[in-house]
Amino acid sequence: MAAPATGLPSIPGPARTLGHDTYALPMGIDVRNEIRDFLSSRRARLTPEQVGMPSFGGGVRRVPGLRRHEVAMLAGVSVDYYTRLERGSLKGVSDSVLDGLATALQLDEDERVHLTDLARLANSGVKVMHRDVPTRVRPGVQRLLDAITGAPAWVRNERGDVVATNELGRALYAPMFAGPGRPVNTARFIFLDPAAHDFFPEWAQTAKDAVAVLRAAAVSNPCEPGLITLVGELSTRSEEFRGWWAAHDVRVQRTGRKRIDHPVVGDLQLAYEALELVGDPGLTMFSYSAEPGSESERSLALLGSWAATERVEQYAALRESESASESVD
Numbered sequence: 001m002a003a004p005a006t007g008l009p010s011i012p013g014p015a016r017t018l019g020h021d022t023y024a025l026p027m028g029i030d031v032r033n034e035i036r037d038f039l040s041s042r043r044a045r046l047t048p049e050q051v052g053m054p055s056f057g058g059g060v061r062r063v064p065g066l067r068r069h070e071v072a073m074l075a076g077v078s079v080d081y082y083t084r085l086e087r088g089s090l091k092g093v094s095d096s097v098l099d100g101l102a103t104a105l106q107l108d109e110d111e112r113v114h115l116t117d118l119a120r121l122a123n124s125g126v127k128v129m130h131r132d133v134p135t136r137v138r139p140g141v142q143r144l145l146d147a148i149t150g151a152p153a154w155v156r157n158e159r160g161d162v163v164a165t166n167e168l169g170r171a172l173y174a175p176m177f178a179g180p181g182r183p184v185n186t187a188r189f190i191f192l193d194p195a196a197h198d199f200f201p202e203w204a205q206t207a208k209d210a211v212a213v214l215r216a217a218a219v220s221n222p223c224e225p226g227l228i229t230l231v232g233e234l235s236t237r238s239e240e241f242r243g244w245w246a247a248h249d250v251r252v253q254r255t256g257r258k259r260i261d262h263p264v265v266g267d268l269q270l271a272y273e274a275l276e277l278v279g280d281p282g283l284t285m286f287s288y289s290a291e292p293g294s295e296s297e298r299s300l301a302l303l304g305s306w307a308a309t310e311r312v313e314q315y316a317a318l319r320e321s322e323s324a325s326e327s328v329d
Contacts, residue, residue, distance in 0.1 A: 031121045032088030034219060034248075038118065039086045041248045042105040043071055051106070074104035090122040110216060114250040117219045131221050133157045134282050135183065137164040141277065145169070145285075152270075152300075153287040155277070158217045159227040160186040160210070163283065168300075171307035172288065175199050175263060185230065187214055191238040201261050211244040212251035219250075258288070264306050265299040 044065035048054060051066065051074060066074075072082035077097060085093065085101065098119055102112045134157050137145075145153050145166040152172040154165035161183040162176070170177055175196075176189040187210045190196045190203075200206045214234075217227060234241040253274050260268040270288045277283040290296035 031118065031222075034088075035090055035118050035122065036086060036088040037246075038114070038248045039101075039105070042107065042111070043068070043086070046106060051104075071101075071104050075100040077101075088122075090119040092123070093119055110212075110250050110252050113252070114216055114219060121219065121222060131224065131282060133159055133161075133221070133224055133226055134280060135161065135163055137283065138280065141280065141283075141285075148287065150304075151287050151289050153285060155283050155285045156186065158221060158282050158284075159224070159230055160188075160214065161226075162186065167307050167311065168304050169288075171264075171303050171310070172260070172262070172268075186210060187230065187234060191234050191241050198261060199263075201259050201267075206258075207240060208244050208249065209251055209253070211241060211247075212249040213253060215245065215248065216250040216252055253284075253286075262299070262303065265303045267296075268299055269294070269296045270300075 046066045048066065048070065051070075053070065053074070068083055068086065069079045071086075072079045075082060075097070077085075077100065082101075085097075090098075098115060102115055105111075107115060137155055141155065142164055145155065145164055148166050149168070152166070152169040154162055154169040154173070156162050162173075162185070163183075165173075176186070176193070176199075177184055179189055179193040179195060181188050181192070190200070190207050190210050197203050214227070214231060217224075218231060221227060231245070235245060253272075255273050256271070258270050258272055260270065262268055268290070270290055272286050272288050275285045275287070277285060290300050
């Protein structure tokens, strides 16, 4: 099944034959289109006033944002050269030109990395290989998670699969673990599980962030089969996902705040920190905390007690089941 015509990677299929200067990758990602849509969308969000230059020509603009000649002037390149770049040709572009382009378009750190990844793909052609995405953690990482008893913590891979968690982390995201679909995936929960709308009071922003994270991963590791399958599934089943994917926003989560309406303890206002596991490339650990003395801190403690009670009850039920089985034998 082909993905909708919104710049989406297609569902994995056979490799396509590459035409001259096309940059299409075996998994169906058209790098030229990715470059074109990313640069034009960044240009469209800026105005002459934002970049400190006069609005040439006067009158009502026929297109939103800066014009191509204005970006070219800011980037220090010719209009013809910038036009070629925006049409998707980053092959052979120097680092200095990329830096000038990023500055002209006022790209943030994540967007600069994304532009560099696009240039890398344009210069790689069919030689791009996907990185394997980890689906589990080493025992030492799990022990570290289990040692964190006062804060929710979990580990996910770059496509958003939750591969490990501590007890409080699993309790915090209980609706996600209870939902359908495996492996447990944050983006799949956000877009395809109705419970996510109640769980995340600020659902729209949470969903946009999830799309931006996947968009960055899709170019950083473009031929990863699981990631392309996930994007294809979400684009097919969610109109919101399709719309936000087409915006070409990118983000790498490092720190931030999260509001959760938990079915057991109610409203939680939490801060999170993301730590890349340098010994396990592709895995990131997230930990959550509440403001000291706040209602959210008290609610987190209550959630910990609930999780411990659930564990004891599950253990008791397991022992009872085992005893009954032994009696039958």
